[in-house]
Amino acid sequence: MAIRRYTFRLYPNKTQERKLFRARRLHCYLYNACIAHRRFEWRKNHKTVDYFQQQNCLPAFKKEWAEFAYLHSQTLQSTVKRVDLAYNSFFQGLRGLPKFKSIRNYSGWTYSSKSGWKANTNGKHGSVTLNDLGISLKMRGQAKCWAIPTTLTIVYKPSKKQWSASFTGNVSREDRKFGSLSELKYESIVAFDLGTATAITCFDGKKFEEISNPRFTQGSADKVKQESKKLRRKRAPNKSKGIKASNRWKKARKKVSKLQRKVALQRRDWQHRVTSDIARRYDIGVTEKLTPKNMTKKAKKGSKRKKQKAGLNKSILSVGFGTLNQMISYKIEAKGGLLLQLNTRKVKPSQRCPNCAAIHKDWGDLSNRYHICSKCNFEIERDRGSVLVMYNVATNQQQGLGTSLLDSGCLSSTSLTSKRKHTGSMRQLGQII
Ligand SMILES: [Zn+2]
Numbered sequence: 185m186a187i188r189r190y191t192f193r194l195y196p197n198k199t200q201e202r203k204l205f206r207a208r209r210l211h212c213y214l215y216n217a218c219i220a221h222r223r224f225e226w227r228k229n230h231k232t233v234d235y236f237q238q239q240n241c242l243p244a245f246k247k248e249w250a251e252f253a254y255l256h257s258q259t260l261q262s263t264v265k266r267v268d269l270a271y272n273s274f275f276q277g278l279r280g281l282p283k284f285k286s287i288r289n290y291s292g293w294t295y296s297s298k299s300g301w302k303a304n305t306n307g308k309h310g311s312v313t314l315n316d317l318g319i320s321l322k323m324r325g326q327a328k329c330w331a332i333p334t335t336l337t338i339v340y341k342p343s344k345k346q347w348s349a350s351f352t353g354n355v356s357r358e359d360r361k362f363g364s365l366s367e368l369k370y371e372s373i374v375a376f377d378l379g380t381a382t383a384i385t386c387f388d389g390k391k392f393e394e395i396s397n398p399r400f401t402q403g404s405a406d407k408v409k410q411e412s413k414k415l416r417r418k419r420a421p422n423k424s425k426g427i428k429a430s431n432r433w434k435k436a437r438k439k440v441s442k443l444q445r446k447v448a449l450q451r452r453d454w455q456h457r458v459t460s461d462i463a464r465r466y467d468i469g470v471t472e473k474l475t476p477k478n479m480t481k482k483a484k485k486g487s488k489r490k491k492q493k494a495g496l497n498k499s500i501l502s503v504g505f506g507t508l509n510q511m512i513s514y515k516i517e518a519k520g521g522l523l524l525q526l527n528t529r530k531v532k533p534s535q536r537c538p539n540c541a542a543i544h545k546d547w548g549d550l551s552n553r554y555h556i557c558s559k560c561n562f563e564i565e566r567d568r569g570s571v572l573v574m575y576n577v578a579t580n581q582q583q584g585l586g587t588s589l590l591d592s593g594c595l596s597s598t599s600l601t602s603k604r605k606h607t608g609s610m611r612q613l614g615q616i617i
Contacts, residue, residue, distance in 0.1 A: 187352055187353070187355070188328075188329060188331070188352065188353060188355045189351065189352050190307075190325070190327035190328070190330070190333075190353070191339075191349070191350045191351075192309075192310075192323040192324060192325030192349045192350075192351075193324050193325055193347070194312070194321045194322070194323050194338075194348055194349050195322040195324065196321050196322075196347055200319045200321060203318075203319055204319075204338065204340070205340075207255060207293065207316075207338075208287070208290060208292055209287055210251065211260075211292070211293040212285060212286075212290040214245075214260060214263050214264070215263055215266060215285055215290065216284045217245075218238055218263075218267040219267055219282055219283075221233060221238065221241075222238075222267070222271065234268070235264060235265060235268035238264045238267070239261055242257065242261065242264065246260075254316055254317075255316050256295065256299075256300035256301075256315065256316040258295060258296050258299065259293045259294060259295055259300070259316070262293065262294040262296045263293055266294075267282065270282040288342055291340060292337060292339040292340050293337070293338055294335060294336070294337040295335060295337070296335055297334065297335065298334055300314070300315050300316055301314050301315060301336050303333055303336070303349075303351060306330065307326065307327040308325075308327075309324050309325065309326075310323060311323055314338075323349055327351075329355050330353070331353040331355045332353055333351035334351075334353055334354065335351065335352045336349060336351055337349070337350040337351075338350075343441060343445065371467065372388065372465065372466040372467050372468070373388065373389065373466065373467070373468045373469075373470065373575070373578055373579060374462065374465070374466040374468070374469055374575075375387050375388075375469075375470040375571045375572075375574040375575035375578060376462065376469060376471050376512070377567055377570050377571045377574065378471075378508055378509065379567045382394040382567055383395050383397040383398070383458070384458065384462075384508070385567040385568060386571065387571040387572055387575045388466065388575075389575065389579070392568050392571070394567075395458055398450075398451075398454050400450055401450075401451060404443060404446065404447045405447070408440060408443050408444060408447070411436065411440045412440050414436050414439075415433065415436040415437055415439075415440055418436050419433050420433055455507055455508055455511055456511065458508070459511035459512045459515055460515060462512055462516075463515030463516045463518075463519065463521070464519075466521070467516070467519075467521040468516075468521060468522045468523070468524065469512055469513070469516050469521070469522070469524070470523075470524045470526065470575060470577070470578040471509065471512075471523070471524070471525055471526070471574065472526050472528045472531065473525040473526065473527060473528055524578055526574055526578075531573065533569075533570035533571075533573040533574050533577075534547060534566065534570040535547045536569075536570075536573045537555075537557040537569070538562065538564065538569055538576060539560050539562035540557060540559050540560040540562065542557060542558075542559045542560070544557070544558065547569075552566065553565065553566050554566065
């Protein structure tokens, strides 16, 4: 079983949209009220309010504020939960202190169980009925693997002026489109490494494959730069000085955000195409455990390589390292395959000679693109070498390491995903409650 999310675009008519906007505004009020409550209690009494205290206040809150009464109680609870998640990730040090949200930044609300709504669809188009608002909305979209959804989140994107319904459901193996476990023979193994010069380097036992980095982001980045320069020259709003934004500024800002959105969409499209292709061809994927967060850490203060590191960070972020890994992982798993994530510290794929397993400390230097082993004179490109090591480890051919995958500190992807820290993101909300 795996939780999948599928999103459909909604097409409300004028009256329906008015109702949706009203509900969104009410949820936003509630969200801000919860934050105000927590702040007040902390400042005045030095008390931390938790989720259950606030949840228990809801019935009284509804009585006091009658306009909230018609909303489904579970949606109100999940909005309170949202505040709780935001505070939790703040306490964990993952995010800043939760702020009051303006309606502009408020996305929507969640039905955390099957009650209060109904999806009239079999995975393609259809409609969704929201009982508390008394409306049935037309929707379009298609789910790759459809299972009866268990949660629903209504999302509004102000930049696009679009409403969407985002369902989550437990997809069992039978529901999956890609075929069942028995069909897979686990014969095709691919080792892949994410790099900066070549976005992905693959090795499947026979040949290397290098997927180059799309440089479209750089071309568009220049354009974004140009346009944001124009934006800076226009009169920006300044609340403390009471200056309103000029119309030209508003226009220019729209242009910039449109460009940025285009780049993001291009990137996502490229990521999906590349990762689907790999996941389709292979049953087992081998890679090293990556932590893009560490990789893109800012260079230390006063470091000579500050600029270099910043450039590297940009190119790492522009490919979207974490997403690529995640995408290949969930796509391989979706068809019943397996993803092995090797322990980087133990295997040291980038410093190990694939031929004689000698460790070369100087190979860690990223400017060193071509590796020659000082012990056995084996020559290989850096990215190819590390992929070769990973492939050898997965197929038990690597010298110098234990014969079993456990010895080399291997983690399967399933154990990894469950360890993920929960933050207050919208996407996870439906899964946690
Ligand atoms: Zn060697």
